[in-house]
Amino acid sequence: MMSREKFPDDMLVCRCEEITAGEIRQAIREGARDVTGVKRRVRAGMGPCQGRTCEKLVQQILCQELHIGPRQTGRSTARPPVRPVPFGELAEGVSKNDL
Amino acid sequence: MIYDVTVIGAGAIGTSVAYHLCQKGFSVALIDHGDIANGSSSHCDAVALISDKAPGLDTQMGYASIQHYGELAKTFSYDFEYDRKGCLYVCETEEEYAAASAYAKRQASDGYDMHMVDAQTLQEMEPFLAKDLLGGIWTPGDIAVCPYKVCFAFVEEGKKQGLQVYPYTHISRIRLSADHAVEAVETDRGDILTKRVINCAGVWAPDVGRLVGLEIPIQPRKGMNLISEPTERIVWHKVMEFGYMMSKFESINFRRNVSPLVEEYNVAFNIEYTKADNILLGGYRGFRGFDVRSELEAMQAIAERGIRFYPCLKEINCIRSYAGVRPYVKDHLPIVSAVDTIPGFYIAAGHEGDGICLSPITGKLMAQLVAGEPTDFDIQKLSFSRFANAQQTA
Numbered sequence A: 001m002m003s004r005e006k007f008p009d010d011m012l013v014c015r016c017e018e019i020t021a022g023e024i025r026q027a028i029r030e031g032a033r034d035v036t037g038v039k040r041r042v043r044a045g046m047g048p049c050q051g052r053t054c055e056k057l058v059q060q061i062l063c064q065e066l067h068i069g070p071r072q073t074g075r076s077t078a079r080p081p082v083r084p085v086p087f088g089e090l091a092e093g094v095s096k097n098d099l
Numbered sequence B: 001m002i003y004d005v006t007v008i009g010a011g012a013i014g015t016s017v018a019y020h021l022c023q024k025g026f027s028v029a030l031i032d033h034g035d036i037a038n039g040s041s042s043h044c045d046a047v048a049l050i051s052d053k054a055p056g057l058d059t060q061m062g063y064a065s066i067q068h069y070g071e072l073a074k075t076f077s078y079d080f081e082y083d084r085k086g087c088l089y090v091c092e093t094e095e096e097y098a099a100a101s102a103y104a105k106r107q108a109s110d111g112y113d114m115h116m117v118d119a120q121t122l123q124e125m126e127p128f129l130a131k132d133l134l135g136g137i138w139t140p141g142d143i144a145v146c147p148y149k150v151c152f153a154f155v156e157e158g159k160k161q162g163l164q165v166y167p168y169t170h171i172s173r174i175r176l177s178a179d180h181a182v183e184a185v186e187t188d189r190g191d192i193l194t195k196r197v198i199n200c201a202g203v204w205a206p207d208v209g210r211l212v213g214l215e216i217p218i219q220p221r222k223g224m225n226l227i228s229e230p231t232e233r234i235v236w237h238k239v240m241e242f243g244y245m246m247s248k249f250e251s252i253n254f255r256r257n258v259s260p261l262v263e264e265y266n267v268a269f270n271i272e273y274t275k276a277d278n279i280l281l282g283g284y285r286g287f288r289g290f291d292v293r294s295e296l297e298a299m300q301a302i303a304e305r306g307i308r309f310y311p312c313l314k315e316i317n318c319i320r321s322y323a324g325v326r327p328y329v330k331d332h333l334p335i336v337s338a339v340d341t342i343p344g345f346y347i348a349a350g351h352e353g354d355g356i357c358l359s360p361i362t363g364k365l366m367a368q369l370v371a372g373e374p375t376d377f378d379i380q381k382l383s384f385s386r387f388a389n390a391q392q393t394a
Helices: A021-029 A035-042 A055-066 A087-091 B012-023 B057-075 B094-109 B119-125 B147-159 B202-210 B242-248 B260-264 B296-309 B311-315 B352-371 B388-392
Strands: A012-014 B005-008 B028-031 B087-091 B115-118 B135-139 B164-166 B171-176 B182-187 B190-193 B197-199 B219-228 B238-241 B270-273 B279-286 B317-328 B335-338 B345-349
Touching: A012 A055, A021 A035, A021 A055, A035 A055, A087 B219, A087 B296, A087 B311, A087 B317, B005 B012, B012 B028, B012 B147, B012 B345, B012 B352, B028 B147, B028 B182, B057 B352, B087 B094, B087 B119, B087 B242, B094 B115, B094 B135, B094 B242, B115 B119, B119 B135, B147 B164, B147 B352, B197 B202, B202 B317, B202 B345, B219 B296, B238 B242, B238 B296, B260 B296, B279 B296, B296 B311, B296 B317, B317 B352, B335 B352, B345 B352
Parallel strands: B005 B028, B005 B197, B028 B164, B087 B238, B197 B345
Antiparallel strands: B087 B135, B115 B135, B171 B182, B182 B190, B219 B279, B219 B317, B238 B270, B270 B279, B335 B345
16 A cells, blocks of 8 residues: 655645645654644644545654554544535434445 | 653644644654644644633733734744634524624733624625524624644744654653653663653643543533535624534523534534635533544534535535544643652643644743743633642652
């Protein structure tokens, strides 16, 4: 799964928030050690898809930069809803199967 | 080297205390068991208000803190998203409007910029608000900040003045000397020799207290919010419901006309727009220990209450919920204090939902206390010795 080649700095990693590999490396230089630390510094994973697309890539960059294993990179806290849902539907009541 | 001060906890309080001590020329170490802003300060909302404060010391400290934020925003190179957006407390009923008017009048007579706006003005200020609302309290000086960026900002600015940061550092022991004074903090990264320790660990402050035999009466109180997708603007200010504030007054028997679910989860409608174009919608508070999982019924209740005030939310997507714990103290006052029985040990914790608001002033007061200078406010009410029984276990 882990690529050996580094992503170019200008590669878009988080499409929702338009965050590049270079910006994620900058977050790591500023002290981020895991997926949540990156998220809080540069917003990768905070958009509408909530990191579905970019989380693996962020983990990969963390592994490369910090020389750690994928498990140590952690993951974003799993939180409902699992897909965007209008507040109107939410207010009407949702069964646990819906979220 | 021996640090003048070691601050434990890198949240909104600890980072501010550390920064303000550096400003005074102290050598400071800042320790946290995780990342900066990893606890309550990244699981909360984003405002600093005086309009949710009781008249008197509470409001004075809030106001001083908000003014201080304004100065920091000008001098810091790290942008923490300071935004003087103002706050509206909206009223659903005549009874609420009358109580709100009395409150605003009292605050205005103390010199604060706070006044009532009528229904029409409310619609002009917030055109997407429900049309049946009667008006509300307008406080133009209330602000928003990004809470975790506040922490990063204090750390980055503190580093320029020599602040040493020890993230992901676990404390095993706080060593006291023969005469019971602070001597060192023993960690998994070695001993940190220090003349003083300031416990800024928020909901975890009791754990740190126990290392020196103190029982600190802080409990975790859960808070939860919902986040929308980035949207067109539907809200310009911080907007909150006054009825919730009223239902908390113990002196009057007031109940809101709300659904059983909203009542059960004690939901207080509040909404704000972020710099990233998301809406934060809150909120619910409850005692669930350290369990910060999202509760589906609470989400439902928050959405229901939000739509009552902003009907257009119906069509807007919720993309996430989040919850954190606030450091609750029974008398609703933080602890900003030395501990008389342990020379060199201090506590700045227990701000519950006001940690972000009171972060700058708490840092300033604590730095004054450590330096032996007079404090900007009489903080006797915030002393640890008010929990006399707790202290005797030391």
